[in-house]
Amino acid sequence: MSTEVVAVSAVSAAQQPSPSTPAQQNAVEKVNLLGMSRPQMEKFFEDMGEKKFRAGQVMKWIHQFFVTDFAEMTNISGKLREKLEKICEIKAPEVVHKNYSKDGTRKWVFRVGDGEGSLVETVLIPAEHRSGLRRTLCISSQVGCALDCSFCSTGKQGFQRDLTQAEIIGQLWMANYSYMEDVPVLERERSVTNVVMMGMGEPLLNYDAVLNSMRVMLDDFAYGMSKRRVTLSTSGVVPKIDQMVKDIDVALAISLHAPNNELRNELVPINKKYPLEQLIAACQRYIAKDGNESSRKHVTIEYVMLDGVNDHPEHAQQMIKLLKNLPSKINLIPFNPFPHAPYGRSSRNRIISFQKTLSDAGFVCTIRQTRGDDIDAACGQLVGQVADRTRRAEQWKKKIAQSNEIMRSQG
Structure with missing residues (x-):
């Protein structure tokens, strides 16, 4: 299993009720979408309950238009953009x-x-x-x-x-x-x-x-x-x-x-x-x-x-x-x-x-x-x-x- 998918699982678990403190919850590392291949990103979206074609949309924004702000991805619904903003990032070294x-x-x-x-x-x-x-x-x-x-x-x-x-x-x-x-x-x-x-x-x-x-x-x-x-x-x-x-x-x-x-x-x-x-x-x-x-x-x-x-x-x-x-x-x-x-x-x-x-x-x-x-x-x-x-x-x-x-x- 890729490190990105493992990270997604960690994010999903962190969203469930737990006895951890707010500070611990805020410390959860966001999933970096930058390096994901298309099969990896399709699985990521399917695990989120989204259609896998979203992977191609997001990849184009990242690698063809060089966008790192989900708010600029105009062909994606506002609700999904908000969800991505909470658990994901697009971060180069x-x-x-x-x-x-x-x-x-x-x-x-x-x-x-x-x-x-x-x-x-x-x-x-x-x-x-x-x-x-x-x-x-x-x-x-x-x-x-x-x-x-x-x-x-x-x-x-x-x-x-x-x-x-x-x-x-x-x-x-x-x-x-x-x-x-x-x-x-x-x-x-x-x-x-x-x-x-x-x-x-x-x-x-x-x-x-x-x-x-x-x-x-x-x-x-x-x-x-x-x-x-x-x-x-x-x-x-x-x-x-x-x-x-x-x-x-x-x-x-x-x-x-x-x-x-x-x-x-x-x-x-x-x-x-x-x-x-x-x-x-x-x-x-x-x-x-x-x-x-x-x-x-x-x-x-x-x-x-x-x-x-x-x-x-x-x-x-x-x-x-x-x-x-x-x-x-x-x-x-x-x-x-x-x-x-x-x-x-x-x-x-x-x-x-x-x-x-x-x-x-x-x-x-x-x-x-x-x-x-x-x-x-x-x-x-x-x-x-x-x-x-x-x-x-x-x-x-x-x-x-x-x-x-x-x-x-x-x-």
């Missing part, structure tokens, strides 16, 4: 920081839940496309991350908790709303064209919330996004990739970053549990679904270019061999250094040479353009104003300092 780059990139830091350290980041990146202006939103799924990839700043902050559906969808809601705060309600239009689940956290380790959030993104009563424009990026949680085959059809991206198991074990530790052979096989199973409307025609391979680590010619040749039977597009990502990072960015010439090798072998291979550098918002490397809730970052910095001291003493 609190924005504690926002910055808009001169190149159009936008970045937000959201506070989720309680505590100063409960922060996540979201970045919107605009780009010209043959179909028009594309606005891609990079959404977080967890506070911190448990996977501890060696080149990722988020992993150095440790893992705090999963995000709820409302906290995930709230990032998309706020990004859209940022373009239309002063636009009359009935003239508002959705502005975000693409979503990538590539922000903080491993999406497949928060499976249910991420799955239902993507369903909201695809729902015509909400954002109505094409399944080709919703992408989930994973470091390689193989069983959940197989589960996705049954549950949803969206684009899949793999954070690869190394073409052999030895190097990937170092860079992406989850590889020790699900090595490359298992990961590539899972990707092949994912795109095996037939049909012209499927978004599973290929897998996007993400590869952060680390100077002297994974950018040698032999690594490119290993990539060619690894991916030869997997329909894929390769995205080379210039590394975005962060304080005390043990790696540097590959040179432009090295990245171009790497790209040429892959392109000559028949792969579609692009180099990701860095955006939003003036607001510290390069996509794929959400460097952060995120409080360290564990000692992992402190221990990691200490380790780097010790290594530097050893090198100096030996030099």
